[in-house]
Amino acid sequence: MHKPEQKVYYPDPCYRDSALIHDYNELYHEFEKDPDAFWRRIASDLLWFKQWDNVKVWNHPYASWFTGAELNITYNCLERHVNNDRRNKVAIFWAGENGRERIFTYYQLYKDVMRMGNALKSLGVRKGDRVCIYLPGIPELVVSMLACARIGAVHTVVFAGYGAKALNERITGAGAKIVITADASVRRGGSIPLKPIVEEALINAPTVERVIILRTQEPKVGLLDEFELDYEELIAQADRYCEPVPVNSEDPLFILYTSGTTGAPKGIVHAAGGYMVGAYYTTKYVLTLRENDVYWCTADPGWITGHTYGIYGPLLVGGTIFLSEYTPDYPDAGIWWKLIEDYGVTIFYTAPTAIRMFMRMGEEWPDKYDLSSLRLLGSVGEPLNPEAFEWFYKHIGKNKCPILDTWWQTETGMHMVTTMVGLPMKPGFAGKPIPGVIATVVNEEGDPIPPGTTGYLAIKEPWPSMMKTVYQNDERYRQYWSFGKYGYYSSNDLAVMDEDGYIMLLGRSDDIIIVAGHNVGTAEIESALVSHSAVAEAAAIGKPDPLKGNIIKAFVILRNGVEPTQKLIHDLKYHVRIMLGPISVPAELDFVDSLPKTRSGKIMRRVLKAKEMGMDPGDISTLDE
Ligand code: WT7
Numbered sequence: 001m002h003k004p005e006q007k008v009y010y011p012d013p014c015y016r017d018s019a020l021i022h023d024y025n026e027l028y029h030e031f032e033k034d035p036d037a038f039w040r041r042i043a044s045d046l047l048w049f050k051q052w053d054n055v056k057v058w059n060h061p062y063a064s065w066f067t068g069a070e071l072n073i074t075y076n077c078l079e080r081h082v083n084n085d086r087r088n089k090v091a092i093f094w095a096g097e098n099g100r101e102r103i104f105t106y107y108q109l110y111k112d113v114m115r116m117g118n119a120l121k122s123l124g125v126r127k128g129d130r131v132c133i134y135l136p137g138i139p140e141l142v143v144s145m146l147a148c149a150r151i152g153a154v155h156t157v158v159f160a161g162y163g164a165k166a167l168n169e170r171i172t173g174a175g176a177k178i179v180i181t182a183d184a185s186v187r188r189g190g191s192i193p194l195k196p197i198v199e200e201a202l203i204n205a206p207t208v209e210r211v212i213i214l215r216t217q218e219p220k221v222g223l224l225d226e227f228e229l230d231y232e233e234l235i236a237q238a239d240r241y242c243e244p245v246p247v248n249s250e251d252p253l254f255i256l257y258t259s260g261t262t263g264a265p266k267g268i269v270h271a272a273g274g275y276m277v278g279a280y281y282t283t284k285y286v287l288t289l290r291e292n293d294v295y296w297c298t299a300d301p302g303w304i305t306g307h308t309y310g311i312y313g314p315l316l317v318g319g320t321i322f323l324s325e326y327t328p329d330y331p332d333a334g335i336w337w338k339l340i341e342d343y344g345v346t347i348f349y350t351a352p353t354a355i356r357m358f359m360r361m362g363e364e365w366p367d368k369y370d371l372s373s374l375r376l377l378g379s380v381g382e383p384l385n386p387e388a389f390e391w392f393y394k395h396i397g398k399n400k401c402p403i404l405d406t407w408w409q410t411e412t413g414m415h416m417v418t419t420m421v422g423l424p425m426k427p428g429f430a431g432k433p434i435p436g437v438i439a440t441v442v443n444e445e446g447d448p449i450p451p452g453t454t455g456y457l458a459i460k461e462p463w464p465s466m467m468k469t470v471y472q473n474d475e476r477y478r479q480y481w482s483f484g485k486y487g488y489y490s491s492n493d494l495a496v497m498d499e500d501g502y503i504m505l506l507g508r509s510d511d512i513i514i515v516a517g518h519n520v521g522t523a524e525i526e527s528a529l530v531s532h533s534a535v536a537e538a539a540a541i542g543k544p545d546p547l548k549g550n551i552i553k554a555f556v557i558l559r560n561g562v563e564p565t566q567k568l569i570h571d572l573k574y575h576v577r578i579m580l581g582p583i584s585v586p587a588e589l590d591f592v593d594s595l596p597k598t599r600s601g602k603i604m605r606r607v608l609k610a611k612e613m614g615m616d617p618g619d620i621s622t623l624d625e
Helices: 014-018 024-033 035-043 073-082 106-122 139-150 164-174 195-201 231-237 272-285 304-316 335-343 352-361 386-396 474-480 522-530 566-580 605-612
Strands: 054-059 062-067 090-096 100-105 130-134 154-157 178-182 184-187 190-193 210-214 228-230 252-258 266-271 294-297 320-324 347-350 376-380 403-406 439-442 454-459 489-497 503-508 512-515 518-521 535-545 549-558 588-591
Touching (some): 073 272, 106 231, 130 164, 164 195, 164 252, 178 195, 294 304, 376 386, 503 512, 512 549, 522 535, 522 549, 566 588
Antiparallel strands (some): 535 549
């Protein structure tokens, strides 16, 4: 078969010096020569209340980073700037629909975080307690997260698009004492009520003592005495100064849930010290966020991208964040480009699914606006296909901005594989492991394979922002570090490496579907469907889609006597939406009489998928008759 020639884009000469302190090779060499010295140098830029004894202690599969050290991440995100030159620098530009705007300087953010920290303390929140935050992408979300970190509490942010069941699982899974939410979120000119979802999610959530509600709508929603508290009032009554609580480097900073291959989501736990160093390092060296940048990460802060590169990373380096509640197509498909022009955004970090949507809308939209402030583009969440790369490069980056296609995960906490600024870019390939990361592509045994052959992405050594554990499921944590003979960390991604060491990601090898960049577990959808009284059995697969990467397709076996109607399809989709939220709703739903299963009764999704795509199902020797 004739392989199309691989295109290579060489960075504009001006990016060679401005971007990195060292070249990629030099930096990688520094890391390889002495990994601990490398991380010590990076960590020393930050402020620690107590120095570490060891940079790292590695007892496979457990790593401890900056052992014995004490810190508070908010001291590094706030005081480190407020007490220096950045006191009055803009920390956050926030743009809301209908031209609403809010601006927070570092000093203003610092003050709000301290008041919220005190408010939480007044409600009895102590170091180590979990606080669930269910808010849209508004400044209060940033304030709430930092307020938890300020007092050593552990935040667990739940994306405000999740439904009641998904929210309940995360609240109870983390044993949250407090839930912080809003009456509604604004979206596409309307508002989506959040409070009813929270009310439903709190049924059978015994650990929750109080709910803090930000009331944005008029007339104000009523509050249940004692149990529900008004966000604004709480802050107004709180004391001004809130001490940053020193936490141990190994103490948890947050829990973030990600889809599991079984029904239950996994609570990924990140530890304070290592996460801080990883977020700081990659924001500085990979995103190259600098003093005069206006940086926009379009991910919702409720995802890991929003945590690391929407909030913590940029605040750690003292950058200016642009945050917005605008969806990309409302009021029209030019809105994001208008915002880039209006705010002079210099670094724009988004997702392939958004890029493909813009491609479809046509370049007349970006062409209406002045995008010359942009100097760097980024992508994350799923493979950036070459067509989308080229469109992004030409029509948004105007053939001069480098594109970072960053591969990483909720579990890794930070970038792992990308093409760092200054290196030649190959569309379709994420790139190479960044300095600090030892990643490669191997076979099932964990052994190296020749360039160009498909294998598994594996990470050989620990890195600072790797997850600490899976919350209350250490067994599940250990599985991550049990790949092949050598016990590598496996991400469950299929990959290919070329002769130059560039890695191309080919999608998940497990039962996770990436829909428009969001990670959805097949098991979660299936169990939601089966919980409907009409359904006997269900299977969900990802079906490739030019826009969303994948769409969810469900196959449903109905209970005896139930009629397969169009109305029932609608009901089942609605049922999934209410339970899990809109992201998990199957775009297509077929009624079937049977499902392909192994002899042991496992659904063979691979067979369904192959059939759906008109492909050879491969080895079906385990298929039951
Ligand atoms: C999975 C992790 C890290 C933030 C976003 C998603 C896929 C992520 C890329 C990329 C190809 C990618 C992988 C990974 N993925 N980035 N640049 N190229 N695939 O975080 O929800 O934890 O999902 O997203 O399959 O394992 P997540």
